[in-house]
Amino acid sequence: SERRRNSLERVEFFICSAHYSSSGEKLKHQQQEELQQLRQNLLRLQNLCNSAEKELRYERGKNLDLKQHNSLLQEESIKIKIELKQAQQKLLDSAKMCSSLTAEWKHCQQKIKELELEVLKQAESIKSQNNLQEKLAQEKSKVADAEEKILELKQKLEHAQKVCLTDTCILGRKQLEEKIKEAIENEAKVKQQYQEEQQKRKLLDQNINELQRQLRILQDKGNRLEMTSSQQQFRIQQQETLLKQLENEKRKSDEHLRSNQELSEKLSGLQQEKEALREEYGQFLKQLDVHVRNYNEKHHHQKNKLRRVKDRLVHEVHLRDERIKQLENDFGALQQQMEKEKEFQDQITTQNDILLLEKRKLLEQLTEQEEVIHGNKWIISSVQSRVLFLDKENKQLQENSLRLTQQVGLLERIIRSIQIRRGEETTISEIPEFEVLNKIVPLPNSSFSATGLVESVGSLQEIEERKSQEAMAKPKSAESLSCSQSSEVGYINVASLK
Numbered sequence: 001s002e003r004r005r006n007s008l009e010r011v012e013f014f015i016c017s018a019h020y021s022s023s024g025e026k027l028k029h030q031q032q033e034e035l036q037q038l039r040q041n042l043l044r045l046q047n048l049c050n051s052a053e054k055e056l057r058y059e060r061g062k063n064l065d066l067k068q069h070n071s072l073l074q075e076e077s078i079k080i081k082i083e084l085k086q087a088q089q090k091l092l093d094s095a096k097m098c099s100s101l102t103a104e105w106k107h108c109q110q111k112i113k114e115l116e117l118e119v120l121k122q123a124e125s126i127k128s129q130n131n132l133q134e135k136l137a138q139e140k141s142k143v144a145d146a147e148e149k150i151l152e153l154k155q156k157l158e159h160a161q162k163v164c165l166t167d168t169c170i171l172g173r174k175q176l177e178e179k180i181k182e183a184i185e186n187e188a189k190v191k192q193q194y195q196e197e198q199q200k201r202k203l204l205d206q207n208i209n210e211l212q213r214q215l216r217i218l219q220d221k222g223n224r225l226e227m228t229s230s231q232q233q234f235r236i237q238q239q240e241t242l243l244k245q246l247e248n249e250k251r252k253s254d255e256h257l258r259s260n261q262e263l264s265e266k267l268s269g270l271q272q273e274k275e276a277l278r279e280e281y282g283q284f285l286k287q288l289d290v291h292v293r294n295y296n297e298k299h300h301h302q303k304n305k306l307r308r309v310k311d312r313l314v315h316e317v318h319l320r321d322e323r324i325k326q327l328e329n330d331f332g333a334l335q336q337q338m339e340k341e342k343e344f345q346d347q348i349t350t351q352n353d354i355l356l357l358e359k360r361k362l363l364e365q366l367t368e369q370e371e372v373i374h375g376n377k378w379i380i381s382s383v384q385s386r387v388l389f390l391d392k393e394n395k396q397l398q399e400n401s402l403r404l405t406q407q408v409g410l411l412e413r414i415i416r417s418i419q420i421r422r423g424e425e426t427t428i429s430e431i432p433e434f435e436v437l438n439k440i441v442p443l444p445n446s447s448f449s450a451t452g453l454v455e456s457v458g459s460l461q462e463i464e465e466r467k468s469q470e471a472m473a474k475p476k477s478a479e480s481l482s483c484s485q486s487s488e489v490g491y492i493n494v495a496s497l498k
Helices: 002-019 024-163 168-291 300-420 425-430 433-440 451-472 477-497
Strands: none
Touching: 024 168
């Protein structure tokens, strides 16, 4: 379209120049040159049309190839769909087979359970047969005992016949004969029961053998069913993989079909453009004929317009050159900016690498610091526990010191009361010692130990004895008494500390 516009503008320009050319040979020469240029332009347009026709032919060939490819792809897609349907049918058949095999397997398991129950019943019957055999053995032993008794009775009968043939002996003989008959009948019944039990046992053995054989057959069937089910599962997996492959091929074929449809749409658009170009080419030829006819008529009227057009063309050429220069300058500036941006990007990449290395180093330092902090925390926790322990010990020591100060105050009060009551020794001697102590020394706390009290009582007794002795002595002994009192107070303090 741009080429056509340019060619039309050139033709109009040359027509206008032909109209506004001067008269004479110069004008004819210019007109001939312009006609030659017009012919050249027409040849160029014809060449362009020929190239467009060639491109259209090439596009048509491509379109035919694409249609053939589309037909092949459609055939392949149909085949793939048929294969998909077949694979789906096979999957359904295999699923049905698996379901039937699982049902058979469950049925076989039920049969195996039933056979196991029958085997248990037969084992119980065998146990009952063994019990019956034991009973038969006991009956046989009883029969043997009965036969021995019968022989003894026969001997007794013979002996009785020999001894006497009385009525009582005859009756006893009849009774014995009846007993013998009953014993013989019982023996026959027991033998029949034994034979019946043996026959039953043989039948049970046969049934057990048949059941064991059926069990083996069912186990073989179960193993075969498991093998077939595993094979069917493997086949199902293979068919699923084939289905996935076929679905992928179907997607590819759908994509090819879409691309072919797009290409066919493009071809239709190109054909429409070709028809439009043909119409424009015919209109252009008609316009050329009209312009050539009106050329001589408008020749004189277009001189001034030709000059204006020339000036305008010169001005436009000048503007175009200036614009080209500006564009070249802009292009150079853009190239410089691109180079600067590349350098800036290189600098940024180098800085990023440096920052990454620094980040790694900082991370390593952080990990080391965290380890150090963890160790310091452990040390701090141990120190804190030690400090708490020491605080507890300090509290205990403070409590002990308070107790000691209280005890020292009490002892000082005791000493003062003793000094005040020196003159009242006669009255104190009449009162019992423990009452005096209870009055003088009230117990301060439950923490004051019993051993300390006993020692303090003993020391007080010694002090009172010394006082009674020194009351009769000189007043010089007062100083020695005060010294002894101070020593005794120290002794009491030591005892209370203990």
